[in-house]
Amino acid sequence: MPRKAAPLTDSAIKTAKPKTAPYKLSDGEGMYLEITTNGSKLWRMKYRFDGKEKRLSFGAYPAVSLAQARQQRKEARQLLADGQDPGEHRKVAKREQRHTFEELAREWHRYNAKRWAPATADKAMSYLENDLFPIIGRKPVATITRPELVELVRRIEKRGALNAAKKVRQWLSQVFRYALAKGAVEANPATDLNVLAEHAPRVEHHPHIPLAELPELLKRLDATRASVMTRHAVRLLLLTGVRPGELRNAPWAEFDIEAAVWTIPAERMKARRPHIVPLPRQAVAILRQLQEITGSHALVFPGRNSARPMSENTVNKALAGAGYEGRQTGHGFRHLLSTELNGRGFNRDWIERQLAHGDKDEIRDTYNHATYLEQRRGMMQTWADSLDALCAGANVVAIKRKA
Template sequence: MALTDTAARTAKPREKLYRMADAAGLCLEVTPSGSKLWRFRYRFGGKAKMMGLGAYPTITLAKARERREDARRLLANDIDPTAHKQAEKTAQSALAHTFEELAREWYAYNSPRWATSTAAKALQYMEADILPVIGQRPVQEVTRPELVALVRKVEKRGALNVAGKIRQWLSQIFRYGLAKGSVESNPATDLDVVAAIAPRTKNHPHVPLSEIPILLGKLDAAKCDVMTRIAVRLLLLTGVRPGELRHAPWSEIDLESATWTIPAARMKARRPHVVPLPHQAVASLLELKEITGSYPIAFPGRNNRERPQSENTVNKALHQIGYEGRQTGHGFRHLLSTELNSRGYNRDWIERQLAHGDQDEIRDTYNHAHYLEQRRQMMQAWADSIDALCAGLNVVSIKRKA
């Protein structure tokens, strides 16, 4: 006998769960707590199954019968209604999943594997260029034309390196989503095909060695922030990358042994780098320690001492003293390489000092801890030659045997 709405409404709970049948597999399940739940009983693949159709009275008898018929139509097409319901639920959940949620999950998963500077830049560009544009979009709805427009916006302001990174990160985020089942395709593939053509690569500009005394003199005369002056001198005396210097904690620097050991996590080549410190570098670091020694970072930011100095600080100071387009913080590495190679030093010593990788991976692995003492002598001679030049002496480059 078919169930009536009156019977459903007046059904009372009992000590044990019981069911009131309607027709064609529909029944109302009454629990000891008084809940009333619609159930549809059916067979699929030779097995008895049951699926929920909602709670009474929110789902009326008439609505429950509609849902039963929808399930029976699926069965007629050899589709399990329970599996179909779960698939729809998963699809709706994925649609509600925003791109920002997926992107931040991808970042949290990958950032511990990156160098600190890489993680910071990835987060900076993600929050500045990607998330404001598509962050709140359902991740399943993001299209390739949207991503092309996003990247072109970055290219138009001339930030082609940033655009390249963003293309790479977008593809990785969607690949991560594919692996998780959050998306069914990767709309960020092949974005490089429509990338703007990059201008011919230029080396970071640097002045000739003969002009270094003038540059340092102008820096001192400008009464530039003392930390910035020290940063410029250390870049010149060590050849490290500006990012490696900015993020350096005091714990990496051993002034007694005149050695700075940068862990693999902070290095571009993902291997530890030992930097021998000439006497002049040690003196500059001792001066700096009087100012920032109470902080974890050797070059803390002006407004937030827990964060490193801005990446623009050194280049801005060089710009202010008239060296825009002629000298950058990174350019000191090119100056060092040019000068040391011209003086006949062993190329392997120079490449190791600059923390460049060897194209021969086996040789690179074997040599990674070599040449520290040779480099210490080489860098001390380099620092002495700068001192002599600044003192107005006539310094002659002397060929060294490899």
């Protein structure tokens, strides 16, 4: 019976000197310290799996201590007892550690940004950079657990940002679905996070004031420190009925000011179909003024970094500064426009097309490709004229559509 090797000691390791050929100091159970001719001391473990002799490396002494090497040996022998090859297990673990959450999330974003509207791509990246990367960005994606994600979303909910928390849950689920398809994870830990979501109070998402209060709002807005670009943006939202994101991301190339038409391509629209916006005379006048300010830029409303658009919060902050926080938002002007035009008896199809809404009847929507451009041009000019009359003190209630 072979003699059992005595366990190594730190003093024996420290005093071991290099020789003319590499040699080994055994610690038992397959583990040994290899002393190379240049004096390096390397931890190894010899084992057999499926009838083949194999070796594991545990690192170099003293970076890996005797106690640490023994712990690695213990873990390897447990894997062998469970019928697993420690070497293959290590390869899989290294492969799983390769991708961090930020790497996978940015790859997912690049993949999807090609089919998203720019506003959607910007918003998704904003949530990633502000709420996710600082917390889990550097973590290997395969090591992230469901409880971690629940706690991450809870942090967002605790600051009262329930809408942001909802978006974060959606993005997390999509990123991990992408990682799952790539084989970077074996399961999606972000499924069903909405089951534990904080319930949001019922609120009016896009409040708007009565039409009669509009002159006072515009007067107050002009008296604030809001920039002329912001004030122009508010008026263009009123005069066109477009979504705030469609306006702030608009490049000058989409406008034909001479023809008084703004053509928004499908990739920038929520419904993914091109939208033609007739421009009343008042909107054309504002755009000509804006040309003198931002005409040399690609965007009509560039932000501080001219390559990016005005912030999505700029208009709402300006309205809040004018005293209308919780009473009027940029998106709320669409509701005001819809309420007033429907109340004045304009054709419902014209109004819905102006607002770029799809028909609730999907079959009807599929076959109704009419843009009603000329009808909408007359409707929106009547609307713009009525706003001028209102601000001048006329009785707008009497202004109805022409028969």
